[in-house]
Amino acid sequence: MTMFSALTSPSVHAMPRIDLWWVPRGVVLGLLAFVVFGPLVNLVLWTVAERWYFPHALPAQYGFSYWARVFAPRGNAIDALTTSIFVALLTVALSLAFAIPAGFALARLKLSLRGVILLAFLIPQAFPNLPVYVNIARLFYQVGLNGTVPGVVLVHTTHGLVYAVWIATAAFASVDAELEQAARSVGATALQAFRDVTLPLAAPGLLASAIFVFLESLDEFTGSYFVGAPDVNLLPLLLYSASSGGNYQIASITALLLLVPSVAFMLVVERFLKADVLSKVGK
Known part of the structure; x- marks a missing residue:
């Protein structure tokens, strides 16, 4: 009876079930966040960019001189x-x-x-x-x-x-x-x-x-x-x-x-x- 119970009961060491649906959902949410917030981040970077030219992915120099120029008389x-x-x-x-x-x-x-x-x-x-x-x-x-x-x-x-x-x-x-x-x-x-x-x-x-x-x-x-x-x-x-x-x-x-x-x-x-x-x- 003990042997039969051990054979029919679930194994204590069974591998946990992995939910892989988070991968496509994470990709979709990441793309959506990039589409929504990507242009805004680029806009904010341009407001503090003193020098930004190809092939640099980020501004080569930061500053607020253009802010002073915009609000100058x-x-x-x-x-x-x-x-x-x-x-x-x-x-x-x-x-x-x-x-x-x-x-x-x-x-x-x-x-x-x-x-x-x-x-x-x-x-x-x-x-x-x-x-x-x-x-x-x-x-x-x-x-x-x-x-x-x-x-x-x-x-x-x-x-x-x-x-x-x-x-x-x-x-x-x-x-x-x-x-x-x-x-x-x-x-x-x-x-x-x-x-x-x-x-x-x-x-x-x-x-x-x-x-x-x-x-x-x-x-x-x-x-x-x-x-x-x-x-x-x-x-x-x-x-x-x-x-x-x-x-x-x-x-x-x-x-x-x-x-x-x-x-x-x-x-x-x-x-x-x-x-x-x-x-x-x-x-």
Whole structure:
């Protein structure tokens, strides 16, 4: 009986089973990390590279002299950053001034062409930017808007309205209409119910739409180039000038200046734009 048990029981010294699935998964994750973070690492290296030439895989000399050159009075980076932020804030204000009433109407009113109206805001994204901005620049020259901040703000707003109106509509649709009716039943006017009930509840979604518009304006190049250059100096234009001139250090520093607020604001969007708001987009 003892011999039979020893023969049928599993061996104490059996080899452990090795899971080899971690090899392809590790390779895939490594490639994904390289695709995502590789360009960012290269960008950061260029910002501190004093000398970097073939065949060196890493910079031959590190330093911060190009940072000093970018932020010097003649570097125009501070002026470009200030103008870019100013234009982006004006774009946000103009977009929200239109998107809040439009989004509320699209969320609350039973419009037969509601879907068509929402799709109409996608038209600026449906056509190639280059021929559109060439014609806009020609029209703006005739009315005196080319090379001005208001002209650039108007062009940026045409793109920002896509995010502003769609997200504002979803934000107002996520607010229960019965809360407005309850406020009206205790004597509040329609404006008071909107101001004290609906608007605060929709504020996180509106904040997210404002951040999307801000980032879209901050990164917009084609419209800024054809409508604003050379009179309106923006960071994307400075980035283009440095890149086309082969000055990769200054171009990388400028790109990093654009990247930092984008990442910071996207973290804010992820916090405030909840799933119940996203589920209302396009409905």
